[in-house]
Amino acid sequence: MQRRAFLSVSATAAALMLSGCGFALRKAPSFAFTTLYSSINSQLGVGLRRSLQSTRKVEVISDPRRMAEAQVILEVLGDQREKVVLSLNAAGQVREFQLRLRFRFRLRTPAGKELIPDTEILQQRDISFNESAVLAKEAEETLLYRDMQNDVIQQIMRRLAAVTEL
Structure with missing residues (x-):
């Protein structure tokens, strides 16, 4: 009986500590704009x-004719x-690769005011390679x-949400 009471009190204390620290689930971002033009086709x-x-x-908006509406x-x-070779074995065969994803962008108004300057987001991962398991x-x-x-998309979303005024 005492264990149940102790566990109940512990759970309540943990919930109160989490609510007091400012913890909140991530919400959908809010943006300073309602229309965005982009011609990304990748x-x-x-x-x-x-x-x-x-x-x-x-x-x-992805139609260039409607760009003025954005x-x-x-x-x-x-x-x-x-895809870059990281290491080779003694026979000169590839053992490790590094995969990189680079994305450069900027955000501006149609009048030319730069809201986010030229920004590059780089993601990289290492992957081992074995010629017997190519597929x-x-x-x-x-x-x-x-x-x-997906990581790059989330970073872009956070940076777009950080724009407070046009």
Whole structure:
């Protein structure tokens, strides 16, 4: 009986400590703009468009003829994937790769006011390589790129939400 009371008091104390420290679940970001023009056609661009539209606070315009309707313009300056050899074995065969995802962008108004200057986001992951499991390693590489892409999208969303005024 005393154990139950102790556990009950402990759980209540833990809940009170968490609520007192300012802990809160992450909410959908709020943006200073309601329309954004972007002409990104890559996988990352599709993911970013979906993330922005899922907030239901931003309309993403991708038609260049409607560019004047947008409050802000997201210019993509670079979007590239790289695969670099990290290590070789004694026979000169690849043992490790480093996968990199680079995304450069800036955010401006149609009038030319720069809201987010030229920014580069770099994600990298190391992956071992074994020539006897090539298909499995290709699948792992695809998953790592997708994970890096999701990280980049979340970083872009946070940076767009940090813009407070146009």
